Amino acid sequence: MPVITTPVTVITGFLGAGKTTLVNRILREAHGERLAVIENEFGAVGVDAQFLVTDKDETVIQLANGCLCCTVRGDLARALDQLARQSDAGAFSFERVLIETTGIADPGPIIQTFLAETAILTRFHLDGVVTLVDAVHGMEQLERVENRAQIAYADRLLLTKCDLAEPAAQAALTERLGEMNPRAQLLPVDLQRSDLREVLALLQDARAYTFDYVAPEELLRLRTRVGLTQPARSQRLRPVAAGMHSDDVVSCVFESEAPLGLERLNVFFDALMQRFGTRLWRFKGVVYAEHQRQRLVVQGVQSLLQINGGSLWRAREPRRTVLVFIGQRLDRAWIIGALRMCEAGYVAEPP
Known part of the structure; x- marks a missing residue:
């Protein structure tokens, strides 16, 4: 119970x-x-x-x-x-x-x-x-x-x-x-x-730190705000199209329909926190992981990270990863590129 x-x-x-x-x-x-x-x-x-x-x-x-x-x-x-x-x-x-x-x-x-x-x-x-x-x-x-x-x-x-x-x-x-x-x-x-x-x-029931659940409406809101209203393909991954502003706050959204390898994903998160340190304020989302029946729910604040198993993917449910990162002077291209390398079947493009 x-x-x-x-x-x-x-x-x-x-x-x-x-x-x-x-x-x-x-x-x-x-x-x-x-x-x-x-x-x-x-x-x-x-x-x-x-x-x-x-x-x-x-x-x-x-x-x-x-x-x-x-x-x-x-x-x-x-x-x-x-x-x-x-x-x-x-x-x-x-x-x-x-x-x-x-x-x-x-x-x-x-x-x-x-x-x-x-x-x-x-x-x-x-x-x-x-x-x-x-x-x-x-x-x-x-x-x-x-x-x-x-x-x-x-x-x-x-x-x-x-x-x-x-x-x-x-x-x-x-x-x-x-x-x-x-x-x-x-x-x-x-x-x-x-x-x-x-x-x-308005102060209640945000469920923002429920470690086995991310509200579907939150993911929809993310997709709508960054223009990801159609199913994404890995080759079309892109960061948030933010306006030109002088401050250093960056938000970056990654979405992929390809499953992510857990070993490479763990390496990515270690590198992410080491690279940006206290400038990485908040990161959160759902991961479609390779060989996992459950969706994985990611909750991160600066150097603290928790990844927990969420609900099972249903048989005909579209499976995708959606992750958002917010912080100071984050390198969007590095984040998107590093996550793309976590995709199952990723092959590096020739120089």
Whole structure:
């Protein structure tokens, strides 16, 4: 019988994108959900004074609407363990955890905590990363590497302040966000006037780190955004057709209908992480592997990689590999070429 773990959503976004507005509403208003909201030392500054915790230890406060507020001034794994222990002791109960990062925080280390800390996975699982983007100032904020990282790690991008943005500017920002992160859902949201239950629904059920599953709609979204709407042939593999921009964020999508050899694929991933190091922010997808009845699901954050068996390929189901890579100054041609060499039956072209 599978163990039921508590889903965790990371809420991030650059300064002024609306995280404090969202968290204050969650802590203040009645919405019928039992949530634990984890604030870090800097992220808690904007939260209403009645919710602030000022001592030096992690402390949990039970709020009138049934939610919990927990400030973290130390290790995230320890804070989650504290929540679990207090819940087991009957102090309170919660159904979901929201972690708010600071406006200048890189969410990468938080994601790595869930991939590397096996003790956490017995009680919690990372559902996804939701990044708020300011529709008015979002384009200029892309100059900050912290903001670009927040967008790269996102599984959902929520566009805020749309009512204040010029339509042309918002359209340009939307296009740019799609180029930077073709795998993330991009949704407008009104944090001030929308029903809070509708907003909370946008933070839930991303299933972005479910290690045996990648949503079909996510793969379809990838294929549509990069123009891969027809069955691909190996000789037609190509990177994302990104626009000409001065920043160094690169997204690259590889698709192939040829099965990939696992031994060569493992060599590729080792070389990938060694070549790009911390510049490789996020990589994810489904692999059609040689001699494997199951699809393989790839989840990677910087130097951490997990490959797990997913569902079985059905008898007449089209089998293909779809992988997306997002990071700084990635060499698209090298990634595409190296993966092509993993295809079964690959023969090097003559010079």
